[in-house]
Amino acid sequence: MDYKKDFPVLVERNIAYLDSGATTQKPQSVIDAVEKYYKKHNANPHRGAYSLSIEATEAYENGRDKIAKFINASREEVIVTKNASEALNLVAYSYGLDNLKDTDEIVLSIMEHHSNLVPWQYVSRKTGAKLKYMYINDNYELDMDEVKAKITDKTKVVGIVHISNVTGTINNVKEIIDYAHSKGAVVVLDVSQSIPHMKIDVKELDADFVAFSGHKMLAPLGIGILFGKKELLTKMTPFLYGGDMIEYVYEDHTTFAPLPSKFEAGTQNVGGVVGMSAAIDYIEAVGYENIEKHERELVDYAVEKLSKLDYITLYMTNNPKHHSAVISFNIKGVHPHDVASILDNEGVCVRSGNHCAQPLLRYIGIDSTCRASFYLYNTKEDVDRLVAAVEKAYKMFEKYLKK
Amino acid sequence: MDNLEEMYNEIIMEHSMNSYNKKKLSSHDFCDLGHNPNCGDEIEIEVKLNGDVIEDMAFSGHGCAISQSSTSVMIDVLKGKTVKEAKEIIATFIGMIKREITDEEELEKLEDAIAFKNISNMPARVKCALLAWHTMEDILKKLEEGEK
Numbered sequence: 001m002d003y004k005k006d007f008p009v010l011v012e013r014n015i016a017y018l019d020s021g022a023t024t025q026k027p028q029s030v031i032d033a034v035e036k037y038y039k040k041h042n043a044n045p046h047r048g049a050y051s052l053s054i055e056a057t058e059a060y061e062n063g064r065d066k067i068a069k070f071i072n073a074s075r076e077e078v079i080v081t082k083n084a085s086e087a088l089n090l091v092a093y094s095y096g097l098d099n100l101k102d103t104d105e106i107v108l109s110i111m112e113h114h115s116n117l118v119p120w121q122y123v124s125r126k127t128g129a130k131l132k133y134m135y136i137n138d139n140y141e142l143d144m145d146e147v148k149a150k151i152t153d154k155t156k157v158v159g160i161v162h163i164s165n166v167t168g169t170i171n172n173v174k175e176i177i178d179y180a181h182s183k184g185a186v187v188v189l190d191v192s193q194s195i196p197h198m199k200i201d202v203k204e205l206d207a208d209f210v211a212f213s214g215h216k217m218l219a220p221l222g223i224g225i226l227f228g229k230k231e232l233l234t235k236m237t238p239f240l241y242g243g244d245m246i247e248y249v250y251e252d253h254t255t256f257a258p259l260p261s262k263f264e265a266g267t268q269n270v271g272g273v274v275g276m277s278a279a280i281d282y283i284e285a286v287g288y289e290n291i292e293k294h295e296r297e298l299v300d301y302a303v304e305k306l307s308k309l310d311y312i313t314l315y316m317t318n319n320p321k322h323h324s325a326v327i328s329f330n331i332k333g334v335h336p337h338d339v340a341s342i343l344d345n346e347g348v349c350v351r352s353g354n355h356c357a358q359p360l361l362r363y364i365g366i367d368s369t370c371r372a373s374f375y376l377y378n379t380k381e382d383v384d385r386l387v388a389a390v391e392k393a394y395k396m397f398e399k400y401l402k403k
Numbered sequence: 404m405d406n407l408e409e410m411y412n413e414i415i416m417e418h419s420m421n422s423y424n425k426k427k428l429s430s431h432d433f434c435d436l437g438h439n440p441n442c443g444d445e446i447e448i449e450v451k452l453n454g455d456v457i458e459d460m461a462f463s464g465h466g467c468a469i470s471q472s473s474t475s476v477m478i479d480v481l482k483g484k485t486v487k488e489a490k491e492i493i494a495t496f497i498g499m500i501k502r503e504i505t506d507e508e509e510l511e512k513l514e515d516a517i518a519f520k521n522i523s524n525m526p527a528r529v530k531c532a533l534l535a536w537h538t539m540e541d542i543l544k545k546l547e548e549g550e551k
């Protein structure tokens with residue numbers, strides 16, 4: 001299938017866009033849905049009695065229903081945020097600060113994106129709870145032995161990324177969640193890199209909190225989702241205060257709105273939710289099975305081609321079943337930023353740097369990588385362009401490399 | 404950029420991959436670390452003075468070819484210059500990168516550092532080229548303020 005034709009940026013520009021792990025391009029249907037909302041239905045939701053405002057409210061709340069159904073949650077459990085980072089901060093502030101004390105432990109995987117790591121450092125500093133890490137093995141995977149060694153009866157929060165945005169490792173989150181629960185811990189699952197590629201069922205996973213960004217799954221920028229189990233969200237204090245999240249406001253105190261509004265202060269991003277709904281429609285129309293099949297072929301092809309270049313280091317598991325659509329690599333002796341600039345000159349967009357995962361890169365013993373990340377609109381031709389550009393980059397540096 | 408090889412030219416490649424300026428001095432008067440948190444580049448610059456003349460310089464650290472070579476070339480250019488001359492050269496280099504100074508004659512005092520002129524065509528890499536020069540600017544500022 002040719003999905004590229006649905007994506008105006010990819011039609012208009014002759015590029016191999018291999019940075020979907022950072023943000024995806026948007027299909028015409030998402031762009032149209034956002035445009036239609038602003039052209040026909042825009043008003044401040046929840047605040048007006050006139051029909052236009054009611055239309056905006058409906059657009060927003062119907063979007064919430066769609067998102068809830070998409071991840072198999074109930075609507076009160078779906079909080080709209082501006083991105084995954086805000087969703088994860090919400091958990092750290094509203095759950096972490098109130099529920100942890102100095103004899104407790106927070107356990108994170110070393111693969112966490114800074115957004116599920118730095119907030120917990122803050123919680124640790126404020127509450128005195130100890131911060132511990134689960135490390136990966138030589139195959140860039142997290143062993144259950146390591147999980148069981150680190151999660152103890154003292155552990156109150158476990159932060160785990162479903163798929164690493166650096167190594168592409170798919171963590172066995174179901175097993176980790178079950179184990180954490182057996183120790184009485186609450187699990188904060190980051191599905192930012194998995195929900196674009198695979199079905200996420202929060203009930204089946206039984207995670208307590210689940211965070212992701214819309215912009216990595218075809219939706220517009222500026223929209224993210226936090227799922228939280230109702231019994232947890234109900235007991236938590238609000239994260240942000242202000243309009244729309246209240247019930248009665250007196251001079252000296254306030255009672256708060258019920259879920260989910262309690263966690264949604266201020267005028268919300270209706271256009272973003274509308275775009276997210278259209279993104280879900282697009283993904284469902286294609287189907288996760290087809291996305292996975294297509295990406296599997298592409299990634300296998302890319303790994304096969306790149307592995308043949310003996311000057312390349314790949315930072316990924318050799319078990320394809322545990323690896324998603326992200327390939328981190330380096331040309332030995334050449335800095336990733338130089339590689340990315342040369343690739344850019346060939347119309348190949350990859351990210352270079354530490355990918356907001358400095359502790360992971362430090363643990364692996366490097367300071368940056370090039371990262372090619374794939375999505376449904378990528379083609380074998382994109383992979384060929386990547387490989388040709390990598391070969392070109394190596395040739396430019398070859399004669400200067402210290403042997 | 405039309406011709407990337409123009410940017411990754413002989414001077415830049417040689418200086419980035421095999422620089423004789425990448426070492427430690429046996430003693431220095433000033434030393435400062437320049438870093439770019441976005442990309443992780445870190446460059447430590449050592450300066451040894453003799454009166455108001457820059458007698459020797461060296462650097463250590465890691466980063467991309469642009470930041471490494473820019474540091475090494477800067478050392479070649481600034482060594483043997485007075486502090487006042489060095490400040491002028493740094494200002495000229497920064498002006499060239501920002502395309503504020505284009506006068507060929509004025510740019511001549513940059514010697515080999517003129518090789519970085521086209522970096523302004525690669526906006527994502529400008530900060531790499533400037534890292535060492537900004538660090539050196541800070542060192543000279545500290546020197547003027549009389550602190551060691």
Ligand SMILES: Cc1ncc(COP(=O)(O)O)c(C=O)c1O
Pocket residue numbers: 021022083084085086113115116161163164165190192193213356
């Ligand atoms: C695994 C993971 N978690 C969290 C984030 C943060 O997403 P955002 O920057 O949209 O908040 C990202 C993306 O950068 C990510 O890859």
